[in-house]
Amino acid sequence: MTNLWLILMVGDLNLENKILRDKNGLTQEEFLIRYDAKKYDRPSVTVDMLIFTAHKVEIGNYRKNPKMELQLLLIKRAEHPFLGQWALPGGFVDMNESIGEAAGRELQEETNLENIYLEQLFTWGDVDRDPRTRIISTSYIALADQAELGIKAGDDAADAKWFTITYNVLQTKKSMTESGFRGENSVEIALQNSDTRLSSVINLEKLAAGKHFNKTSKVVSSDGIAFDHSLMIENAMDWLKSKIKYADIAFRLMPEYFTLSELQQVYEVILGEKLPAAAFRRKIACMVIKTNQFTKDAGHRPSALYKFNVYWDEK
Amino acid sequence: MTNLWLILMVGDLNLENKILRDKNGLTQEEFLIRYDAKKYDRPSVTVDMLIFTAHKVEIGNYRKNPKMELQLLLIKRAEHPFLGQWALPGGFVDMNESIGEAAGRELQEETNLENIYLEQLFTWGDVDRDPRTRIISTSYIALADQAELGIKAGDDAADAKWFTITYNVLQTKKSMTESGFRGENSVEIALQNSDTRLSSVINLEKLAAGKHFNKTSKVVSSDGIAFDHSLMIENAMDWLKSKIKYADIAFRLMPEYFTLSELQQVYEVILGEKLPAAAFRRKIACMVIKTNQFTKDAGHRPSALYKFNVYWDEK
């Protein structure tokens, strides 16, 4: 049934193919009827979701601004393999949905949110990355505003929880080789919530020889994080750190109205460094629109509320 | 056999899992023995290679510098589907190789080159993107120096040929909507060699509403290009255009020794615009090392030869 429909569609799109015959004398229609999709072993395909949000934590001082934290949604595995460990939300791609649709569906199942920022990051295809069978997985990043979030556990999840994530550079090494150099960085991904702390150490190596180089990342230790998900998390953090410099991804973590201080804190928690306030305000001025609203009860001078300027990029 | 080995490996890596039992009372080992990988239909997985090189074309004037062109390797399909049309080199991922290894293998089969720049771009997972069966494909970009290239046809290829590629913005439209705006660009990907011209027009739409936006790309016409490969090509060109601004990818297209004018031409052909020479030289000064060699027989003032500075990024 499905096969027949496909043949018709392709036939329509490529009229000239109707008369072409291959080395066996078959037309495209005849070829497709005979095509045996089960001829080769096939891997399973899944999507894994990196759902981030920015979370304000109140500090016990009425004067002080709340502290901004970056959070990631993880699910405690209720099934083998990695039973009891924490994993990224995700699941198998159905045969009748695109991988982007699968990502959207998983996101909806976990957060009840549609229409939020969602982007494909990377496809993980190591042979032994899943002990069940050969599974290839595409990671997607989703950025959500805390205000509109609600959490619903998926069917293979005992528990879904937000973890505050920090990216700690433990060590950077540089050494010369005969033909180039070797750079070795080791970073810790720490995930913390009220009752659990997860941690993974990853070694990032850059090996340059002549005009070529090789980059590898290896898990040194992974405490409580399932599969190769600590690599996916490191990859996503790295993506955030670099993309925030030239794109508007920080705004996907903000509510509709926000202060420039809150926005700056989001930049700082992702980049892992303090930024000079005056320069920051000048630089993002073109990306925001000032409203005539102000914060209240701040314990100090109130702050103007801003909105994202959707047009900032369109000269 | 394979299953058993996996179980042992996972057992070793996750000692605490040995005693954990799931809701059916199974240990991880027992679960994995019972796991039926054939339970669900699975898509096929392939890799598609975007192999680029920079090619100098002599001009019939002894004084004039040769013109730099960007070239892409395509293969004329000898089999259904899309028999007789041109496609990116690629193939199925074997069950015992990672997708990165599959990309490296395909690259080696097509160009006889190993150890050249290779990076994953995007995974294409639309349900109907291949008329044979559900096929998910990951595109990889490879950048090669023309000097070290040799071409060998693959087994499903009647012919492998280099095409000069140009990226032509046909139209840009911006219009306001109630809640945001719509940006519509239409670009032509033209591929030309001595006896064939291929062309595809693609519509890129950016739809912004409130703080959210959606990007879509659609093939308007595709003349002689198989599958969704014109989308892959547009995606790769876009990637080149943006990444060349902050990374050292241009050098992957250069031979070991090159002039700054040649380098500038590579930037210009990728960006599709002329650059001011003085500013260009200042900006890339930190990425190159001047040698004491010069070009000869140029018909005009000779040019100093430079090498890539592998350390440029490592403060």
Add this chain to the structure above:
DNA sequence: TCAATAGTGTCTATTAGACAGTATACC
């Protein structure tokens, strides 16, 4: 009044683009 943050103004150093001007080969 003061603690804490919000927000602005100015100086300096850096850098990109504009553009003119000099240099040097080959015919």
Add this chain to the structure above:
DNA sequence: GGTATACTGTCTAATAGACACTATTGA
């Protein structure tokens, strides 16, 4: 000498960081 390209110097405008300064609230 003329053509084409190689390469440099200088002016200007824009911008990031440094830093000092002012503004505004709640307790």
